[in-house]
Amino acid sequence: MGQPAEELSFIERARRTQIIGAAAATIAEDGIGQASLARIAKRAGVSKGVVSYHFAGKDDLMKQVVLAVYEAGAAAMTPVIQAATTPRDRLAAYLRSNVAYIAANPEALQAVIEIVSGYSPEGGGRLFAPGDDEVIADFLVGLFREGQQDGSFRDFDPLVMAHTVRGAIDVIAPRHARHPEIDLEAYAEELVALFDAATRRESS
Amino acid sequence: MGQPAEELSFIERARRTQIIGAAAATIAEDGIGQASLARIAKRAGVSKGVVSYHFAGKDDLMKQVVLAVYEAGAAAMTPVIQAATTPRDRLAAYLRSNVAYIAANPEALQAVIEIVSGYSPEGGGRLFAPGDDEVIADFLVGLFREGQQDGSFRDFDPLVMAHTVRGAIDVIAPRHARHPEIDLEAYAEELVALFDAATRRESS
């Protein structure tokens, strides 16, 4: 149950989306420690058993929340980034669209952060394999390599820069949760300027 | 209990330190979700009750772990930073000494990150008040303001830059945990170059 391989009926997809949304909202509001299946089910307006029916277990549900947010983020950001033509513009588009996505879905992002760094699956291992988080950074690494080859960017370690960008972005959601008055559009422009300065060739 | 006001006996301090260390190691290895008092006590080689005897509760223990790591970090970094004379040098010293501290205590830092972003105290609130985390960024904010006034730094939002620096650093411990082969000394130099470029006046 819950495997993406099977074809899911429309109603099935709707239920899953509904529960995933309720899980994200519960985690964001009450913290991962208070997010029991009972509470999530209650918020979704369904019984406890229905969650177990649609997901293989809590581990699965948590994973699906993360994936859903990630995929929605990718879907929102990709067209914006692809519209940019130069590596520098693409980096700016990446930052702007990512911050915009956070601004539009603060709860979802907060939930993802709590899950990734605070949820331990039953067995005791980690929810995601060591390389899974690299996937997110990989796009940036590729972008930086490309820009370095065509002379847009200076010579730096693309991995360090990529993870610094990720760190800069991941820090936003928790801060925004505590200080909702922050202007995220201005924040994004600051980041654009910051990383433009950090990456551009010195003579440019 | 746990108040710094009371005088603690030598043996008391030793036990507390021992338990705090065991807690940090357990959290770093198995994740905050698996860090039960039973497991922490087992790792410390003491019975479960000892932990409750020396700490007011789990919340207290988690808080003490964070404070211990934070204070040790401040003690390690402060002299290095104060030895630097210019804002740019101080920023570099901040980055180098912080990364060096992470390299020397990877478990402790990993534990702190898990606690801060993944532990929910009993009542449901947060372990630290909303402003507590700002204290860490405040030092950087002050440093940036100073450098902007004396012309060392360009004109940017000191808050955004401070939190970006924090994000860049906080990202290291989890990554280092998954990829111990990373050369943190080189990583630090990359960060120094990165933020030097990001902060310096454009004409310099």
Added chain:
Amino acid sequence: MGQPAEELSFIERARRTQIIGAAAATIAEDGIGQASLARIAKRAGVSKGVVSYHFAGKDDLMKQVVLAVYEAGAAAMTPVIQAATTPRDRLAAYLRSNVAYIAANPEALQAVIEIVSGYSPEGGGRLFAPGDDEVIADFLVGLFREGQQDGSFRDFDPLVMAHTVRGAIDVIAPRHARHPEIDLEAYAEELVALFDAATRRESS
């Protein structure tokens, strides 16, 4: 949970009744100090979690035991008392029906006494508000006032008399537990004579 407002399913009511009964029996036999949820659950033949599932907590369970016994007692006594026409007859009916109820449910009464005078709820306060126990005495106070106005009773403090009647009755269950050979019907008649003498006008 436990609110009378919600509609309870049949099976829900049955389980609650079963657990309340097991709690009363455990308390009556082993004392309130030994009446852990584990023991109560074991006696009820269910797992420990079932108790927590059906009751909000131990405090709630204890309260429900008292209320159940109180309500059953009221249901048993009220028709008998209302059938009596004069205050003196009603007092006699009160005593007889109350003793009869104790004789029929010795365990339940013993349990209630142990809970009311020996159980401390979690917070540290009292299980029942200071005025709650007065409710029981209030009926007697009203009865005595009425009888004093119509000349059936002599002039005494209705409150003192009411609490003395309650004390006389509350003493029975523990005594009966230790000396089951006591003839409670005769005991009731003695009490009727005792309080008839204590309350009647001297010239009568």
Added chain:
Amino acid sequence: MGQPAEELSFIERARRTQIIGAAAATIAEDGIGQASLARIAKRAGVSKGVVSYHFAGKDDLMKQVVLAVYEAGAAAMTPVIQAATTPRDRLAAYLRSNVAYIAANPEALQAVIEIVSGYSPEGGGRLFAPGDDEVIADFLVGLFREGQQDGSFRDFDPLVMAHTVRGAIDVIAPRHARHPEIDLEAYAEELVALFDAATRRESS
């Protein structure tokens, strides 16, 4: 340790009295459920170990509290009762002196009630043997028998009357704890009148 058979040194007696007093105060104020040895020791101003040293265990301490209060009560009441010459006067003296003792030592009496009806010794049995409480009633039984023989009292079951008197008195301490404004002197006079009426020969 703690056996009454051995001769106790003066300092030993002082320590025991001190701890017993602290135990009674703790129980009366916080309830039997909160009266841990640690709390009692703290209130007595001694370490936890000292309690274990002077008493065989918690069971022993609880028993000693009850006995101490009982003996002090007997010491206070006996001379007053013995000064009375007739059975009716002795009954009145019993009631007045008992209520006076409660008024003078409300905490101690409250503590005794909590222990007797709320404390279960470790083994699971009862703190006092089934007949122990009868001892208290026995004096009253003897008094009533005597009065019936010399014609002071009417013909009633002395046991029922004795336990009713006890119930009437035992009800006072808890009520007084909740309603300190009650005038216990007047309460005593009401009881004297009540039981005088309940016991006297009808023609008298």
Added chain:
DNA sequence: CATGAATGAGGGTTCATTCAT
């Protein structure tokens, strides 16, 4: 004699999960 650190059992409670209905 006195201390207080340490123990280990047991307390109440929460919760992911299962399954008869």
Added chain:
DNA sequence: GATGAATGAACCCTCATTCAT
């Protein structure tokens, strides 16, 4: 498909008791 009653393990915490100092 959906329900919610039931389970059993694990959670944190309290506490009477022991014992080296």
